[in-house]
C-alpha cells in the first residue's frame with residue numbers, strides 16, 4: 001500500500017469515527033498527509049494520535065460541515081499546514097430515520113444540512129485550490145440509500161441521492177480543471193452510525209452482534225461490509241490509479257443494490 005498516495009495531502013471529514021477514521025489510517029499508510037476533520041474534535045485528535053504512532057503527518061481540525069465558514073476554515077487550515085490539498089473525502093454524516101409522513105421538518109433539515117449541504121460546502125471550500133493546481137480528487141460518501149429504495153429513511157435517502165447527483169454535476173464542471181469527483185455507496189458496515197439507526201428501528205433487541213448477523217444474511221455475498229471495503233475503494237478513487245474515472249457513484253455493498261433491498265434490513 002506504500003506510496004499509492006505519496007506526497008499527497010488528503011482532507012477527510014468525519015475522520016473521528018467509523019469509515020472516516022479507518023480511511024485516514026489507510027491513506028496515511030499509503031503515504032499521504034491527512035487532515036482529520038470532525039465535529040467531535042476529541043475524536044479527530046484520537047485518529048491523529050493513532051496515525052502519529054506510525055509516523056504519518058496529520059492534523060486534527062474541528063468542523064461542522066453544515067457550517068459554511070467552518071468548512072472554509074477547515075480548508076484554510078489544511079492549506080496553511082501542508083501548502084496544498086490533493087484530495088477530499090467528504091464523508092461526515094448522520095442517520096436519518098423516518099418516512100416522509102413521520103420525519104419532522106427539523107430532523108429533515110438537519111440531515112440535509114449535514115449529509116448533502118455538508119458535502120457541497122466541503123467541496124466548495126477545497127475546490128479553488130484544486131482548480132488553481134489543475135489537479136485534485138474528491139470522493140463523497142453516498143449510500144446504497146442513494147441508489148435504491150430503502151424503507152423509512154426519507155431525509156437520508158434524499159440527501160444521499162443528492163450527493164450522487166452533485167458528484168455527477170461537479171465532475172462535469174471541474175473535469176476541464178483536472179479535478180475528478182466520485183462517490184462511494186456503502187451497504188451496511190458496522191459503525192456507531194448504524195448501531196444508532198438500528199436502535200431507532202428497534203432492530204437491535206437481541207444485541208448488536210445478532211442484529212448484524214441478521215443483516216448479513218440478507219446480503220448476496222453473505223456478510224455485512226468491513227471498514228476496509230469502504231476505505232480501499234476510497235483509496236483507489238483518491239489515488240492516480242483512478243485517473244480516468246469521474247462522476248461515478250460506486251456501490252460497495254455485497255451485491256444488495258443489484259439483488260434488491262428487503263424490508264427490515
Ligand SMILES: NC(=O)c1ccc[n+]([C@@H]2O[C@H](COP(=O)([O-])OP(=O)(O)OC[C@H]3O[C@@H](n4cnc5c(N)ncnc54)[C@H](O)[C@@H]3O)[C@@H](O)[C@H]2O)c1
Nearest residue numbers: 014016017018019039064065091092093143188189191193
Ligand atoms: N456505516 C454504514 O453502514 C454506512 C452505509 C452507507 C453510508 N454511510 C455513510 O458513511 C459516512 C460515515 O459514517 P460511519 O458509518 O463511519 O459513521 P460514524 O458515526 O462512525 O462516523 C461519522 C463521523 O461523522 C462525524 N460527524 C457527524 N456530523 C458531523 C458534522 N456536522 N460535521 C463534521 N463531522 C460530523 C461524527 O462525529 C463521526 O465521527 C456517513 O456519511 C454515512 O452516512 C455509512
